[in-house]
Amino acid sequence: MTWPDTRRSAALRKKFAAALDPEHDTGWADAFAAVPRHVFVPRFYTQADDRSWRKVYLGDPGYLETVYSDQALTTQLDDHGIPTSSSSEPALMLAMLNALDARDGDTVFELGTGTGYNAALLSHRLGDNNVTSLDVDAELVKAAAQRLEQAGYRPFVTTGDGARGWPQRAPYTRVIATAALRAVPAAFLDQAAPGAVIVAPIGYGVLRATVTAPGHATGRFLPTPAHFMPRRTPATAPAFDAARSVGPTDTKVAPGHVLDHMRFPLSIALPGHSSCSWRDDDGELTAVGLWTEDGSTATAHVSGAVRQVGPRRLWDVVEDLAATFDAVPRRDEFRVTITPSRQTVWYKAPNGPAWELPGGGTS
Numbered sequence: 222m223t224w225p226d227t228r229r230s231a232a233l234r235k236k237f238a239a240a241l242d243p244e245h246d247t248g249w250a251d252a253f254a255a256v257p258r259h260v261f262v263p264r265f266y267t268q269a270d271d272r273s274w275r276k277v278y279l280g281d282p283g284y285l286e287t288v289y290s291d292q293a294l295t296t297q298l299d300d301h302g303i304p305t306s307s308s309s310e311p312a313l314m315l316a317m318l319n320a321l322d323a324r325d326g327d328t329v330f331e332l333g334t335g336t337g338y339n340a341a342l343l344s345h346r347l348g349d350n351n352v353t354s355l356d357v358d359a360e361l362v363k364a365a366a367q368r369l370e371q372a373g374y375r376p377f378v379t380t381g382d383g384a385r386g387w388p389q390r391a392p393y394t395r396v397i398a399t400a401a402l403r404a405v406p407a408a409f410l411d412q413a414a415p416g417a418v419i420v421a422p423i424g425y426g427v428l429r430a431t432v433t434a435p436g437h438a439t440g441r442f443l444p445t446p447a448h449f450m451p452r453r454t455p456a457t458a459p460a461f462d463a464a465r466s467v468g469p470t471d472t473k474v475a476p477g478h479v480l481d482h483m484r485f486p487l488s489i490a491l492p493g494h495s496s497c498s499w500r501d502d503d504g505e506l507t508a509v510g511l512w513t514e515d516g517s518t519a520t521a522h523v524s525g526a527v528r529q530v531g532p533r534r535l536w537d538v539v540e541d542l543a544a545t546f547d548a549v550p551r552r553d554e555f556r557v558t559i560t561p562s563r564q565t566v567w568y569k570a571p572n573g574p575a576w577e578l579p580g581g582g583t584s
């Protein structure tokens with residue numbers, strides 16, 4: 222029997238919740254101690270060194286120890302072996318729930334039901350009727366609804382594009398997204414109550430914003446890094462062949478810089494971009510590639526040779542960022558101002574370096 226608990230799962234969960242919030246000062250420890258993550262993740266995938274995936278089932282050796290640890294668990298793969306759903310790292314979930322600052326009586330909208338685990342934590346804290354959760358994938362929603370029921374929770378879960386919100390149950394006093402967005406969807410603001418708090422991964426950071434007036438919000442990024450799977454949109458292939466056919470220019474920015482120092486600012490400056498790297502037989506980095514949905518593609522070799530094709534010169538954006546930041550910038554020094562017509566991320570000061578996020582409703 223998986224639920225109610227075995228003595229082992231109960232003991233592991235108790236330890237897990239205590240480790241997540243040792244001082245018991247976030248108000249979420251009871252929820253993590255009560256909600257059985259193993260019911261929501263009866264199997265997950267682990268990736269071997271050769272990048273092949275293996276399924277780990279309830280009952281397999283190490284299963285319970287992994288579920289009750291601070292690890293993100295991949296729960297769904299597409300036909301190419303790319304993860305499409307997961308149960309996020311519990312410490313990151315806790316940081317986001319804490320930032321949401323939900324209190325008794327708050328009504329929450331969640332984009333990204335996934336396994337249903339976060340919806341269960343929200344239901345535990347706020348009550349079933351105050352939680353609305355959407356996932357774009359009908360199969361996930363069906364499974365999540367069953368598991369929620371099994372664990373004794375009945376939030377409103379349904380299928381749809383969470384970027385459109387769910388106006389039927391608005392207004393919401395708290396809005397949380399658990400898939401990476403490029404900007405705050407207009408629907409989040411339209412369906413938010415005055416003073417509502419919005420917590421959403423934007424690029425490789427998590428934004429916490431407060432609604433200040435209809436259509437307006439201000440906020441800043443949490444210090445925590447975040448790597449969420451992107452809100453699903455059609456993928457575009459990089460134009461590497463076309464890039465190979467253009468003459469190179471020189472760069473002084475090391476390609477490796479893009480993958481470490483620049484990861485977060487680049488996700489803000491080039492929303493929704495993809496990247497890849499090439500390595501030699503010894504595993505040493507030889508080049509990186511960047512591309513965006515409009516077909517723009519750049520490659521940069523460790524020799525300094527850069528090739529760029531398409532409507533945007535992506536490596537020029539990297540050069541600008543490298544000139545702006547000589548060290549890894551702290552995420553919580555980035556702030557956001559949202560108005561009905563634009564969303565601006567600014568660094569340190571309103572007149573400092575700034576980037577426009579793509580139109581809210583269509584992110």
Ligand SMILES: C[S@@+](CC[C@H](N)C(=O)[O-])C[C@H]1O[C@@H](n2cnc3c(N)ncnc32)[C@H](O)[C@@H]1O
Nearest residue numbers: 306333335336339356357382383399400452453
């Ligand atoms: C990291 S998982 C969510 C984890 C989930 N909150 C949990 O506790 O298991 C991200 C989820 O976002 C969903 N998603 C992606 N794009 C979406 C969209 N446009 N609207 C709603 N859900 C979306 C994916 O299907 C995936 O299940």
